[in-house]
Amino acid sequence: MRQLIAGNWKMNGLSGDAAAIAGPLRPGSDGLACDLLVCPPFTQIVTVANILVGSAVAVGGQDCHVNEKGAHTGDISAAMLRDAGASWVILGHSERRADHGETDALIQAKTRAAVAASLTPIVCVGETEAQRVAGQQNTVVGGQLTGSLPPGFAGVVAYEPVWAIGTGKTATEADVAAMHLFIRETLVRQLGDAGNSVRILYGGSVRPANAASLLSVPHVGGALVGGASLKAEEFLGIAKAAKA
């Protein structure tokens, strides 16, 4: 299974930035051993999709509504993302769980909506620092998986320990290995054999300097990259560390 390196731009990127970040990914993605995905803010999806059209780099959104259309001021549907040129969507990011009170049930409904619109969902899970200190990480992540993934889920899961996001702290290789194995076992219990084919990304302060070691941990199927995805050179540096 090829590893997936996905960039989550979060709430960053005006039109000039979008061209500067996405432009170099076209030539830079030639001959990479991994799949590459960028998830700009909604307003830049069309621009970025046009820049990357025909390249090996896919484009995704960072959230979608559960409904296809209707009276939901300020929201964006999965069909709209698809129409704008996206083929992926990040769902249940810890920042959305925290900022918008997103629950596992809502994230599961969004995941179903994404699949119905032919988007591949990346469903995020991860514990807070307090939960890890209390030794609750498996209970928390296990509960998020059970609650957020619909039956027959065939997307991607991203493990992002909240305390490692944007902090420069990364989980140790041993912690990543233990959690990714736990997620794999949970997926197989939940989805049967199909759980073996779900890529499990690691996210949280991934940089070119730590990418090779994180990406070599068993059951790590790629990386979900925040800050370092805003510079094409750093993002491609991480992608070069990925394995087929």
Ligand code: 13P
């Ligand atoms: P950072 O890479 O900036 O820590 O962000 C990780 C993340 O939240 C990606 O979704």
